[in-house]
Amino acid sequence: MKQVKKKKFFRFLFFVLLLTAGFSLFAPPSVKVVAQQPTPSDDDVNAIARKLYCPVCENTPLDVCPTQACKQWREEIRLRLAQGWTEEEILQYFVDQYGARVLAEPPRTGLNWLAYIVPPVAFLLGAYILFRAMRSWRALANQPVEAEPPVVEEKDEYVSRLEEELRKRG
Amino acid sequence: MTENSNETLTPAPRRSVPLWAQILVWIGLLGLLVILAIGLLRTQQGTIQAGQVVDDFELAFFDGYDYNGQETVNLSDLRGKVVVVNFWASWCKPCEQEAADLEEAWRYYEPTGEVVFLGVDYVDTEPEARSYLAKFEITFPNGADRGTKISQYFRIEGVPETYFIDRQGVLREIQTGPFQSTQDIIEIVDALLAEE
Numbered sequence: 001m002k003q004v005k006k007k008k009f010f011r012f013l014f015f016v017l018l019l020t021a022g023f024s025l026f027a028p029p030s031v032k033v034v035a036q037q038p039t040p041s042d043d044d045v046n047a048i049a050r051k052l053y054c055p056v057c058e059n060t061p062l063d064v065c066p067t068q069a070c071k072q073w074r075e076e077i078r079l080r081l082a083q084g085w086t087e088e089e090i091l092q093y094f095v096d097q098y099g100a101r102v103l104a105e106p107p108r109t110g111l112n113w114l115a116y117i118v119p120p121v122a123f124l125l126g127a128y129i130l131f132r133a134m135r136s137w138r139a140l141a142n143q144p145v146e147a148e149p150p151v152v153e154e155k156d157e158y159v160s161r162l163e164e165e166l167r168k169r170g
Numbered sequence: 171m172t173e174n175s176n177e178t179l180t181p182a183p184r185r186s187v188p189l190w191a192q193i194l195v196w197i198g199l200l201g202l203l204v205i206l207a208i209g210l211l212r213t214q215q216g217t218i219q220a221g222q223v224v225d226d227f228e229l230a231f232f233d234g235y236d237y238n239g240q241e242t243v244n245l246s247d248l249r250g251k252v253v254v255v256n257f258w259a260s261w262c263k264p265c266e267q268e269a270a271d272l273e274e275a276w277r278y279y280e281p282t283g284e285v286v287f288l289g290v291d292y293v294d295t296e297p298e299a300r301s302y303l304a305k306f307e308i309t310f311p312n313g314a315d316r317g318t319k320i321s322q323y324f325r326i327e328g329v330p331e332t333y334f335i336d337r338q339g340v341l342r343e344i345q346t347g348p349f350q351s352t353q354d355i356i357e358i359v360d361a362l363l364a365e366e
Binding site for chain 1: 195198202205259260261293294295298314316317319322
């Protein structure tokens with residue numbers, strides 16, 4: 001009796017698995033389909049582009065610059081990436097072609113060092129001046145206020161005479 | 171007690187910044203101001219002025235372009251000739267407006283050997299530059315402004331810009347923006363050729 005029940009159970013299980021397999025064969029794929037990115041992707045290109053500035057459109061990083069010149073530069077980056085160039089090689093290529101001024105981060109040479117040294121030095125100097133100023137203000141605030149000598153009121157001559165007259169009459 | 175209170179009343183001696191540090195800070199500040207002033211003056215200078223001798227520069231030509239069979243040219247090699255230096259770019263629409271006029275003027279003067287046209291491609295990518303040259307059938311020597319050195323020397327303010335250099339290497343005329351006709355170019359070049 002037990003054997004028959006077991007057999008029935010396995011037969012039921014077999015049918016369930018078969019049905020599941022059948023449905024999965026004809027069911028639409030549940031994988032999310034997205035638009036294919038060009039190779040190399042825009043993200044790859046922009047990762048390098050944001051380290052460059054086109055001299056035509058100063059102050060606009062290459063990755064967000066809308067001009068035709070910048071579009072051409074981004075395509076140049078894509079082309080070099082597709083050819084297997086590294087980021088350093090591409091940046092160097094742009095420096096060779098258009099000069100070091102295209103780099104977002106100026107190379108650490110010559111007067112360019114000022115861009116790296118001046119801001120932190122100015123910040124530290126400012127902090128030091130502020131610290132000294134605050135210390136002197138605090139010292140002034142902590143100084144006890146010396147008691148002022150009592151002010152001796154000098155009676156007005158007219159008031160004195162008036163009082164004297166009142167006393168006489170009163 | 172009174173002594174103590176007197177002590178507290180005495181103000182702490184004020185430590186001043188050493189003199190050498192003060193001098194150093196002032197020198198630093200002055201230096202920065204000088205650099206800033208130089209930078210501002212440079213940006214406000216505009217293009218180089220007519221009447222000054224143009225410094226030597228080297229232009230390497232695109233493949234397929236040459237001057238007397240050479241792949242590069244130095245301005246100093248062109249003394250005795252009238253030189254027309256034209257800055258352009260493939261992304262520049264006004265440049266397209268004058269491309270045909272420049273080519274026509276070049277073809278007019280080329281047989282004389284008295285005039286040299288140099289096309290300097292500014293901040294461009296080579297494939298697009300080549301397409302542009304092919305599209306307008308430009309035949310006069312053209313090359314990229316490598317490192318933007320030439321354009322920085324001329325302090326160009328945009329493209330197109332054209333500079334006319336006389337036989338003595340002196341800058342004589344500057345055309346900012348596109349030419350309206352081939353005749354405009356010819357008039358300037360003829361005037362320079364007429365000079366001894």
